[in-house]
Amino acid sequence: MERPALLEVLADTIAGVKRPHPVRVAIDGVDGVGKTTLADALVDPLRRRGRFVIRASVDGFHNPRTVRYRMGRSSPEGYFRDSFNYEALTASLLGPLGPGGSLLYRRVVFDYRTESEVAITSELAPPDSMLLFDGIFLHRPELRPYWDFSIFLDAPFEVTVPRAALRDGSSTDLNAAENRRYLEGQKLYLKQCQPRRAATIVINNEDLMSPEIADFA
Numbered sequence: 001m002e003r004p005a006l007l008e009v010l011a012d013t014i015a016g017v018k019r020p021h022p023v024r025v026a027i028d029g030v031d032g033v034g035k036t037t038l039a040d041a042l043v044d045p046l047r048r049r050g051r052f053v054i055r056a057s058v059d060g061f062h063n064p065r066t067v068r069y070r071m072g073r074s075s076p077e078g079y080f081r082d083s084f085n086y087e088a089l090t091a092s093l094l095g096p097l098g099p100g101g102s103l104l105y106r107r108v109v110f111d112y113r114t115e116s117e118v119a120i121t122s123e124l125a126p127p128d129s130m131l132l133f134d135g136i137f138l139h140r141p142e143l144r145p146y147w148d149f150s151i152f153l154d155a156p157f158e159v160t161v162p163r164a165a166l167r168d169g170s171s172t173d174l175n176a177a178e179n180r181r182y183l184e185g186q187k188l189y190l191k192q193c194q195p196r197r198a199a200t201i202v203i204n205n206e207d208l209m210s211p212e213i214a215d216f217a
Helices: 003-015 035-048 076-082 086-094 157-168 177-193
Strands: 023-028 053-057 130-134 149-154 201-204 212-216
Touching: 003 035, 003 149, 003 201, 023 035, 035 053, 035 130, 035 149, 076 177, 086 130, 157 177
Parallel strands: 023 130, 023 149, 053 130, 149 201
Antiparallel strands: 201 212
16 A cells, blocks of 8 residues: 555544543564654544544653663663663653543653653643653553554564664664664563554555555454
8 A cells, every 4th residue: 555545544533532531552563673764654634533642652651771681782671671760751741631631741751861751731632632752661461451452563574674774773683782672572572562453553664655554453
């Protein structure tokens, strides 16, 4: 399917999800698969359908470095288990936008680049708004209950690692030591959490210009 056509299909499908609170959409997948690009591309189609869109990313909810690396800087398990502050994510964003929530949310709480908390004023979400939230590890068991709709973007590591390398300036070699923490940590996630089975929809994103819907729950 051509990418513009897929965006329209996704926008129609997501806009059709009805909840008495903001609809919380997860866009999950391994690093370099195209999560942020897809989330950003869905903003305008959803706005054209009359939805107020909140964009946020798991990158705004990192743990401090002392927590992220407590198992060691090269630990895959540490990457999987300690990268993000899920308590802050659920308390500041996912919970307030969910059933019985206050609708007062914060889209970011921590800047991992400066290793500092982000002081921003809470925003008030319209009840019929929509959260587009991208990131890795989003189908962990403790997060699944918060998603009203979820997408898993799929592509082999042979594709995603070079993609991420072009973005970050890292090595394109899957076996490079600098990639071990991230690659093996994501393999742990795929094995333990089975995100392809948990997602509402799975999209093969190997070809960015011609993504294909692989499974739809």
